[in-house]
Amino acid sequence: MSQPQHIHTFCDNLSETFSQTSQYKSNRETLLSSLRDRSPLGTYYNATVGLSPDTVHGMFLCRGDITKQSCSNCVKTATLEITKNNCTYTKDAIIFYQECMVRYSNVSFLRIVENGPWAAMYSNVSFPDSFLFPFRETLSDKVEKLIILTASKSSLSSLTPYYVRDRNKVNEFDRSYTLDTMVQCSPDLDPANCSVCLRLAVQGVSSCCNNARIAQFFLPKCFLKYDTFGLPTTQSPSGSFSVHAMKGEQA
Numbered sequence: 001m002s003q004p005q006h007i008h009t010f011c012d013n014l015s016e017t018f019s020q021t022s023q024y025k026s027n028r029e030t031l032l033s034s035l036r037d038r039s040p041l042g043t044y045y046n047a048t049v050g051l052s053p054d055t056v057h058g059m060f061l062c063r064g065d066i067t068k069q070s071c072s073n074c075v076k077t078a079t080l081e082i083t084k085n086n087c088t089y090t091k092d093a094i095i096f097y098q099e100c101m102v103r104y105s106n107v108s109f110l111r112i113v114e115n116g117p118w119a120a121m122y123s124n125v126s127f128p129d130s131f132l133f134p135f136r137e138t139l140s141d142k143v144e145k146l147i148i149l150t151a152s153k154s155s156l157s158s159l160t161p162y163y164v165r166d167r168n169k170v171n172e173f174d175r176s177y178t179l180d181t182m183v184q185c186s187p188d189l190d191p192a193n194c195s196v197c198l199r200l201a202v203q204g205v206s207s208c209c210n211n212a213r214i215a216q217f218f219l220p221k222c223f224l225k226y227d228t229f230g231l232p233t234t235q236s237p238s239g240s241f242s243v244h245a246m247k248g249e250q251a
Contacts, residue, residue, distance in 0.1 A: 004074040004078070004099050005099070006081070006096075007097060007119045007121060007218065008117075009082060009085070009087060009093065009094075010093060010094045010095075010096075010117040011085075011087040011092070012090060012092035012093065013086075013090070015092035015105075015106070016090075017089045018089055019089070020089075022054070023054040024054040024106070025089075027054050027055070028049075028083070028104055030049045030056075031057075031104060032079040032104065033079075034049070035058055035060050035102060036075060036079050038060075039060060039062075039072040039075035040072040043061065043064055043160050043161075043163070044059070044060065044061050044062070044187050045060055046059035046110060046188060048108075053106075055106060056104055057104065057106070057108050058103060058104040059102070059103060059109075059186070060075045060078070060100060060103075061100060062074060062075065062100040063098075063100065063182070064160040064163030064182070064184050065182055066099050070099055071099065071100060073099075074099040074100035078095050078097055079102055081095060082094075082095040082104070091105065091106040092105040092106060092107070094117065094220060096119040101218060103220065109220070110188045111188050111189060112193075113189065113193045113196050113197050113200075113221060114219065116220075117220070118204055118218060118219050120205070120208045120209055120216065120218070121215070121216045122209040122214060122215035122216070123212050123213050123214040124212070125212070125213045125214070126210065126211045127228075127232055129211065131231060131232075132211040134172055135211065136206055138179065139181070139202070139205070139226060142166065143181065143183060143198060143199075143202050143224065145166075146166055146183045146198075147183065147194070147195045150162050150184075150185060150195075150198075151191040151194075163183075165180075166179075166180075167180040167181075177228055177229060177230035178229040178230055179226065180226065180228070180229070181224075181225070181226045182224070183198050183222070183224055183225075184222060184223045185198065185221060186220075186221040189222075193221075197219055197221045197222035198224060200219060201219055201222055204224075213227070213231065214227045
């Protein structure tokens with residue numbers, strides 16, 4: 001199985017730090033181990049370990065369109081990598097992979113919509129500028145429809161809560177093309193806040209990814225992914241596309 005594709009790790013340099021022998025470090029390791037253990041069972045899990053002031057909150061969220069094995073593999077990798085380098089002694093960190101995200105913090109983040117940090121991956125194969133604004137409108141309209149559908153999938157009893165994927169033909173530009181779109185929210189959000197998060201992701205894609213043919217946008221509580229087939233491009237497609245990564249504190 002291929003390794004998860006790392007996008008970026010964010011360490012909150014303004015958060016508190018802890019020492020090698022602190023109780024927080026022990027609680028963090030217990031928390032991350034718990035996330036690893038639960039990763040084969042579903043696409044989402046959150047946990048809290050320890051008493052104040054050494055409480056650690058954590059979660060993982062996998063994309064709903066990957067296999068259980070890929071989800072588990074990504075979470076296990078992420079929980080090991082998130083404690084390395086500059087994050088070793090920080091009390092707040094989040095790591096994004098193409099397949100999943102993992103985070104921990106000394107402050108509870110459940111049920112809260114956050115507009116950053118964010119990460120984006122997009123192809124350097126784009127379509128002509130004349131297609132840009134119509135496509136953005138089409139994508140925004142499509143995501144709005146998917147946002148409505150997510151409300152029916154918000155129950156934790158759903159196999160993959162808050163996950164919707166749609167693939168259909170779009171007729172515009174005097175031609176038809178295929179738009180494959182995926183949206184997903186963290187199950188701790190209510191439907192209203194899921195909608196807010198996904199609209200932030202739409203804004204983020206419009207700002208960061210210009211007229212990329214393929215893009216993925218990741219916020220701490222939601223994902224947006226799209227792919228297009230059949231539109232003309234400014235470069236000749238070559239089977240596989242190089243991918244750029246961007247990071248930012250706000251969407």
